[in-house]
Amino acid sequence: MVAEAYKAHVHAGLVPQLYHLRETRGAKVDLVVERGVERLLVEVRSGATVASDALGGVRAALADGVGTKARLVYGGHDAGVRSGVELWPWAALNDAAWVG
Secondary structure (H helix, E strand, O other), rough: OHHHHHHHHHOOOOOEEEEEEEOEEEEEEEEEEEEEOOEEEEOOOOOHHHHHHHHOOHHHHHHOOOOEEEEEEEEOOOEEEOOOOOOOOOHHHHHHOOOO
C-alpha cells in the first residue's frame, strides 16, 4: 500500500513525502502523506471488517492537529466514511487519490 502511494507521486513527477508516525503518547499512524498544505493520515488493516479500535490512531492524530484528513485502507469491499475517516477497500487502491 505504501508502494502505491510512492509510485503515484513518482509517476506524477513529485518527490514523495511519506512518513510513519508514532507519538510517545500513543498515537500511531501507518502512513503520513504530505500533499501541499494537506497531510493525509493512513491506517492499514488487513481485516474485512472495520473494528472499533481501527480508527483510534488516525482519530487521535487528527485531534492533535497532526493531519488534515484520514483514511483507513482495509480488506473489506465497501468504501465510505466513518467518524470522519474515509474507508478504502484494498481493491480500490488504484482509484485512491494519493497526490493532492
